[in-house]
Amino acid sequence: MGGGLTYKDISEGKYKIAFEPVAYFRYNGQNRAMSATECGLLNKYMKNYFDAGWNSTNNLRALLGPLTHSNLPRSAFLENKDLGVPIYSPSNSDYYNGNSNYNSDTCIIRCMGIGVLTGDTDDDDDIEGTSVAEYHTDTDVYTSFNVRNIGETPFVGESTFSIRNSSNQLPKIRESLDESCKEVYRVDYYRDGPPIYHYGYTSNRLVTGYCTEDSEVKVFVDNPEYVPDENGQYPRVAPYKKLGTYKNGQLINIGSEYSGKVSYTVKTKGRSTIKTGVIDVNCPADDEAMSWFQWRTPSKEQSVTITLKSNNSNLLLVDEEGNLCETLVIEADISKVEEITPPDPKVSDKRPSWQKVYSMSAVQDKISKYVSADDSTEELSWYTWTCAANWSQDEDTENRSYVIITGGPLYNNDDYPYVGSVFEREELTITKWGVDNRYFASEGSKRLSGDFYAGAVYISTSSIHLEKKTFSVSASADVTISPSDYCKTAIYSESSGKYTMKSGYGIQISVDTHISGDTQYCTGSQTANVLFPEFNYNRHSTALYNRLLEKVNGSFVFKKNKYSTYNDRVHFTPIWFPDKKNYTVYVEVFDVWCPAGQLSVRLTDQIYIKGNVYDDWHIAPVKP
Numbered sequence: 158m159g160g161g162l163t164y165k166d167i168s169e170g171k172y173k174i175a176f177e178p179v180a181y182f183r184y185n186g187q188n189r190a191m192s193a194t195e196c197g198l199l200n201k202y203m204k205n206y207f208d209a210g211w212n213s214t215n216n217l218r219a220l221l222g223p224l225t226h227s228n229l230p231r232s233a234f235l236e237n238k239d240l241g242v243p244i245y246s247p248s249n250s251d252y253y254n255g256n257s258n259y260n261s262d263t264c265i266i267r268c269m270g271i272g273v274l275t276g277d278t279d280d281d282d283d284i285e286g287t288s289v290a291e292y293h294t295d296t297d298v299y300t301s302f303n304v305r306n307i308g309e310t311p312f313v314g315e316s317t318f319s320i321r322n323s324s325n326q327l328p329k330i331r332e333s334l335d336e337s338c339k340e341v342y343r344v345d346y347y348r349d350g351p352p353i354y355h356y357g358y359t360s361n362r363l364v365t366g367y368c369t370e371d372s373e374v375k376v377f378v379d380n381p382e383y384v385p386d387e388n389g390q391y392p393r394v395a396p397y398k399k400l401g402t403y404k405n406g407q408l409i410n411i412g413s414e415y416s417g418k419v420s421y422t423v424k425t426k427g428r429s430t431i432k433t434g435v436i437d438v439n440c441p442a443d444d445e446a447m448s449w450f451q452w453r454t455p456s457k458e459q460s461v462t463i464t465l466k467s468n469n470s471n472l473l474l475v476d477e478e479g480n481l482c483e484t485l486v487i488e489a490d491i492s493k494v495e496e497i498t499p500p501d502p503k504v505s506d507k508r509p510s511w512q513k514v515y516s517m518s519a520v521q522d523k524i525s526k527y528v529s530a531d532d533s534t535e536e537l538s539w540y541t542w543t544c545a546a547n548w549s550q551d552e553d554t555e556n557r558s559y560v561i562i563t564g565g566p567l568y569n570n571d572d573y574p575y576v577g578s579v580f581e582r583e584e585l586t587i588t589k590w591g592v593d594n595r596y597f598a599s600e601g602s603k604r605l606s607g608d609f610y611a612g613a614v615y616i617s618t619s620s621i622h623l624e625k626k627t628f629s630v631s632a633s634a635d636v637t638i639s640p641s642d643y644c645k646t647a648i649y650s651e652s653s654g655k656y657t658m659k660s661g662y663g664i665q666i667s668v669d670t671h672i673s674g675d676t677q678y679c680t681g682s683q684t685a686n687v688l689f690p691e692f693n694y695n696r697h698s699t700a701l702y703n704r705l706l707e708k709v710n711g712s713f714v715f716k717k718n719k720y721s722t723y724n725d726r727v728h729f730t731p732i733w734f735p736d737k738k739n740y741t742v743y744v745e746v747f748d749v750w751c752p753a754g755q756l757s758v759r760l761t762d763q764i765y766i767k768g769n770v771y772d773d774w775h776i777a778p779v780k781p
Contacts, residue, residue: 167274174274175240178232180224184217193230193270200225201262218259222387226259230269239273243470243483251308251471256384263309268470286476290463290489293748295456297680300463300489301449301539301752304419305481306440308471311623312417313410314437316544320374320405322614323547328374330366330612331589334358334559340575342562357560357580363587368612375613376400376548377592378411395594395607397615410437411546411621417472421450422464431455438472439542441623445475446542449752451680454491463487494527494684494748499692499702499728501720504661504770508733511697512690520694520743520761527686528745528757536674537753538629546621548614551593558584628675632682632756636668636744638764641727646773655763660734661770663727668706668713670746670758679756683748685713691731694743704728706744713746732769739763 166172177192191199200217207216217225234245245268253259260269292298306312321327335358343355368374377397385391403409410416417438423431432452440446455461465474465485473481564579592613595605640647640656641663648657658664670682685706692700706713715726730740740763747757 173240176233176272176274177270178229178272180229182221182224184221191225193225193232193265196225196229197262197265197269201266204262218253222253222259226253226262226265230260230265232270233272234269235271235273238483239275242271242273243268245269246470256386258387261309263307263471267307285484285486286474286478286480286482288477288485288487290487292454292489292491293684294454294458294491294493296454296683296748296750297451298454298748298750299449299451299678299680299752300421300423300487301447301754302419302465302485302487303445303447303475304417304438304440304467305445305473305475306417306442306471307473307481309442310415310471311442311621312438312440312469312472313415313544313546313621313623314417314439315408315410316439316546318374318376318403318405318407318409320368320370320372322549327370328368328372328548328550328612328614329590330368332363332365332587334585335360335362335364338362340562340578341573342560342575342578342580344573344576355560357562357575357578359562359575361559361561361583361585363585365588370405372612373402373404375402375592375610376409377594377610377613377615379615379618393596393598393600393602395596397592397594400616411544411616415618415621416469418468419448419472419474420466420468423452424462424464425455426460426462431461439544439623440472441542447539447752448541457491458493459491461489461491463489494686494705496705497702498704499689502661502729502731504732506731506733508731508735509697509700511699512693514690514735514738515694515741520690520741527684528747528759534754534756535633535758536629536631537751537756538627539751539753540625540627542623543626544621545624546616548616549620550590550614551609552588552590553593553609554586554588556584556586558582628678628752630672630674630676630679630751630753630756632670632672632746632749632758634668634670634682634744634746634758634760636666636742636760636762638664638666638742638762640764641665641725643723643725655765657765657767659768659770659772660730660736660740660766661732663718663721663725663729664740664742664764665725665727666706666713666715666742666744666762668744668746669711670713670749672749678751680748680750682713682746683750685744685746687715687728688743689728690741691734730764730766732771734766734769736766736768738766740766 162172179190179192181190196217203216204212213219235242236244238244251261251264253261338358338360339356340359341354342357345353378400380395380398382394383396418435419438420435422433434450436448436450438446438448467474467483474485476482476485560580561583562575562578562580566575566577589611591609591611592615593609595607598606640658644658644662668685672679672681687704688694692702695701707716715728717724718727721727734740741761743761745759749756
C-alpha cells in the first residue's frame with residue numbers, strides 16, 4: 158500500500174480506510190463528479206434557495222433521483238458506527254416524503270455514501286457526551302436533558318386527544334330526519350301477537366348528528382405505505398390506518414414513524430440499577446427540546462452514573478458544552494445533608510470571644526454550603542413542546558328512502574293522532590362524515606375494499622405541528638419562632654408581631670412553604686436547615702452546629718430535643734446571649750426540585766432578648 162501502509166496495519170486495526178463512491182453525470186449544463194454527501198448538500202441548498210415549484214421539476218432529486226438519492230448513497234453505508242459516522246438504519250423520516258425509493262438529503266448527509274475498511278471489530282464507537290450533577294441523599298429529584306432533532310420530520314410522543322377540532326367543533330356523524338317529527342302513521346294488529354307500528358316523518362328537514370363530549374371516537378392516521386412512486390402512482394393499499402378508539406383527554410401516540418425516544422439508566426458505581434425507563438420526546442424538525450425524568454436518590458452518600466441514549470439517529474442529545482451526542486453520561490454526586498446537633502447548653506456557659514451579633518442583612522450573606530446567596534432561586538421556568546394535531550373528516554353522501562306524512566288523518570285516534578294520515582315515500586340524499594378508507598385492492602377490481610367509518614376522524618401528517626408550552630414553579634416560605642410553652646414570662650407585641658423573652662429559655666419554630674405554578678412537575682420542599690447566632694451562623698470553624706427540621710402536619714419544626722426535660726421540639730438560647738439584642742435565626746429551605754433545577758428559599762426571624770432565665774427565679778424561706 159502507498160504511504161508506508163501495510164495490509165497488517167489495516168487488518169490489526171492500526172489504521173482505517175474511509176472511502177466515498179463518486180458518480181459522474183451532467184447537470185445544469187455542466188459535467189460533475191460528486192459523492193453522495195455532496196449531492197445531498199447541493200440538493201438541500203437548492204431547496205432552501207429556490208421555490209417549491211422550481212424544485213419539484215429541476216433539482217437533483219427531481220431529475221436524477223434514482224442516481225443521486227438512491228443508487229449512489231446506497232452503494233456504501235455502515236452497519237456499525239465508525240469514525241463518528243452513525244449506521245444507516247432507515248425510518249420513515251429518512252425517506253424523501255416517506256417514499257422508500259429515495260432517501261432524504263439529511264439522511265444522505267448524515268450517514269450514507271461512505272464506507273470504512275478496517276480489521277478492528279470493536280463496534281462500540283458511540284458518540285458520547287458527558288455532564289455532571291449534584292443531589293442530596295434520599296431525595297426526590299428531576300434530571301433534565303436537552304435533545305436536538307437534526308432531521309426533517311418532527312418527533313411526536315404521547316399527546317392528549319381532543320374531541321374538538323381547531324374550530325371547537327365536535328365530530329359529525331351523519332344527517333338524518335328530525336326525530337321529534339317521527340310519528341306512527343299505521344298500526345297492524347294481529348290476533349296471536351303484538352301490533353306492528355309503522356313510522357313516518359311529518360317533515361323532511363334533515364339535521365346533523367354529532368358525537369358527544371363523552372363519545373369514543375375512532376382515530377385514523379396516514380398509512381406510511383400509502384405514498385406515490387416515482388411516477389406518482391399510489392399503491393393499492395388503504396390510505397389510512399386505524400390508530401385506536403379514544404375518548405376526550407386520553408393519551409394518543411401518532412405512530413412509531415414519528416417517535417423519538419430516549420432511554421435512561423441510573424446505576425451505582427457497583428453497577429446496581431436504581432431506575433431505568435424510556436421517555437417519549439416531542440421535538441420539531443431542526444430544533445431543540447427539553448425533557449426529563451423523576452427519580453429518588455439512594456439513602457447513602459455515593460456517586461451514580463446516569464446514562465441517556467437516543468433510539469433514533471436524527472435525535473441527538475446535547476452535552477454541557479453544547480456538543481451533539483448519541484449517548485450522554487451524567488456523573489452525579491450524591492451527598493448527605495448533615496446535622497451537627499448543638500451541645501447541651503449549661504448555665505455556666507460563657508460568651509465566646511469570637512461571637513458577634515450580625516445585622517439582619519448580614520445574616521443571609523453567603524453563610525451556607527447548601528444554599529448561598531448566589532444560588533437562592535425562588536422561581537424557575539422551562540418549556541417543552543406539545544403536539545397540536547388537528548383532526549379532519551371526509552364527507553360522503555348516500556340515498557335513503559323515508560316515509561313522509563303529507564296529509565292529516567282520515568279518522569281520529571287519540572293514542573296515535575297520525576294513524577291514517579296521507580303519506581308518500583321520498584328518497585333523500587343524506588351527508589355523512591368520517592374517514593373514507595376505501596380503495597381498489599387490484600388494478601382489475603370493480604368493487605372497493607375497506608369501509609367508510611362514519612363519525613371517525615383522521616390526523617394527517619401535514620396537520621401535525623408542535624407548539625411551545627412554558628411551565629413555571631415558584632417557592633416561598635414563612636417562618637415563625639416563638640418562646641417555648643414553658644416560658645411563661647414572654648411578651649408578644651401586636652405592633653411588631655415579635656416576642657420578647659429572657660435568654661436561657663427554649664424557642665420553637667414553624668416553617669410553612671408554598672409552591673405555586675405547575676406544581677405537578679415539582680417535588681415540593683424536602684429539606685429545611687437552621688443556623689443560630691450563638692455559633693456565628695457557622696462562620697467560625699470551632700463551632701459548626703445546625704439543626705435539620707422535620708415535617709409534622711405539613712410544617713417544618715424542630716426535632717425533639719434530647720436535652721429537654723419534657724422532650725420538647727425546641728432549641729435553647731444561650732443564657733449569655735447579649736441583653737437587649739435580637740436573637741435572629743437563619744432558615745434555608747431547599748431540595749425543591751423541578752425539571753428546570755432546584756428552588757430554594759432563605760429567610761430569617763427573630764426574638765428580642767431582654768434579661769435571662771435567672772430573672773424569673775425567686776428565692777424565699779420555706780414556711781415553718
